[in-house]
Amino acid sequence: MIPERFEYEVAESIDHAVELLGSADAKLLAGGHSLLPLMRLRVARPSLLVDIGRLRELSYVREDGDAIAIGALTRHHDLAGDTTLQKRCGIVAHAAAMIGDPQVRHRGTIGGSVAHGDPAADLGTVLTALEAELVAYGKDGERRIPAADFFTGVFETALGPQDVLTEICVPALAGGWSYVKFRRRSQDWATVGVAAVQANGAARVALTNRGATPLRAAAVEEALVGGADAAAAADQAAEGTDPPNDTDGSAEYRRHLVKLLTKRALAEALE
Numbered sequence: 001m002i003p004e005r006f007e008y009e010v011a012e013s014i015d016h017a018v019e020l021l022g023s024a025d026a027k028l029l030a031g032g033h034s035l036l037p038l039m040r041l042r043v044a045r046p047s048l049l050v051d052i053g054r055l056r057e058l059s060y061v062r063e064d065g066d067a068i069a070i071g072a073l074t075r076h077h078d079l080a081g082d083t084t085l086q087k088r089c090g091i092v093a094h095a096a097a098m099i100g101d102p103q104v105r106h107r108g109t110i111g112g113s114v115a116h117g118d119p120a121a122d123l124g125t126v127l128t129a130l131e132a133e134l135v136a137y138g139k140d141g142e143r144r145i146p147a148a149d150f151f152t153g154v155f156e157t158a159l160g161p162q163d164v165l166t167e168i169c170v171p172a173l174a175g176g177w178s179y180v181k182f183r184r185r186s187q188d189w190a191t192v193g194v195a196a197v198q199a200n201g202a203a204r205v206a207l208t209n210r211g212a213t214p215l216r217a218a219a220v221e222e223a224l225v226g227g228a229d230a231a232a233a234a235d236q237a238a239e240g241t242d243p244p245n246d247t248d249g250s251a252e253y254r255r256h257l258v259k260l261l262t263k264r265a266l267a268e269a270l271e
């Protein structure tokens with residue numbers, strides 16, 4: 001289908017983007033790989049597209065003490081190949097390499113992925129397990145949002161209509177990690193995904209496509225703290241989740257799958 005008529009402006013700076021977002025129904029355009037398909041289906045009908053794709057100052061990976069700062073416009077392909085991430089927070093590079101196909105990875109950005117708020121997306125789950133911080137810049141300045149508060153519903157986030165997501169901060173990992181994803185075909189979205197990381201002496205587990213937002217597998221984490229082994233803890237992975245029931249798999253199948261994948265992820269992360 002052909003999108004509804006819209007205006008198009010190129011943002012020349014972050015402040016300019018915020019200013020342009022002040023007009024009714026304006027939307028940011030980054031890689032366009034989630035927004036443009038929605039516009040073609042007329043599910044999204046912005047009256048103005050604000051293109052931030054040329055703000056190259058928002059594309060970087062930088063070490064910042066015990067953290068790593070990632071610019072929101074960093075593309076999945078660049079995350080996957082970044083040596084700092086590979087060495088210090090390999091789970092981000094690893095998960096980015098599993099997104100879609102080469103074309104999607106060369107256009108799609110980490111900021112676009114998380115701002116889109118799709119519970120089937122991979123990076124949101126990884127950032128949830130990492131307890132990452134997301135930096136938003138809007139008309140009242142900058143604010144930092146913990147990943148746990150960022151995802152608020154299906155395609156909904158804590159970003160306001162005039163906010164630009166500028167940076168994502170992840171911790172450098174000293175312990176093991178894993179992201180496993182089951183998909184029907186090699187380049188598909190996750191039917192179920194599981195991120196596991198060891199941090200501050202405990203395991204954190206987060207799940208993809210198990211509800212309206214990326215979910216922490218609290219029952220699994222508690223079982224591990226209580227002394228359960230990885231297999232017994234993984235058996236709790238379906239607790240408190242509400243998986244979709246669709247053509248990729250029934251909710252029941254997904255409940256089975258999440259236990260299996262959690263067992264695998266814990267085996268890798270805790271080995």
Ligand SMILES: Cc1cc2nc3c(=O)[nH]c(=O)nc-3n(C[C@H](O)[C@H](O)[C@H](O)COP(=O)(O)OP(=O)(O)OC[C@H]3O[C@@H](n4cnc5c(N)ncnc54)[C@H](O)[C@@H]3O)c2cc1C
Pocket residue numbers: 027028029030031032033034035036037072073098099100101104107108109110111112113114115116120121122123159163164165166187188189190
């Ligand atoms: C065929 C295909 C397969 C895919 N497979 C996967 C997959 O396996 N796993 C996966 O996780 N994803 C997958 N994706 C999604 C892909 O990762 C997208 O690129 C990503 O979700 C959106 O990034 P983008 O830069 O293209 O954002 P856009 O499409 O440009 O924007 C998406 C939304 O985010 C907003 N936005 C963008 N940037 C910002 C910002 N800096 N601040 C505030 N709001 C912003 C936009 O206004 C829009 O609402 C797939 C996409 C396609 C087309």
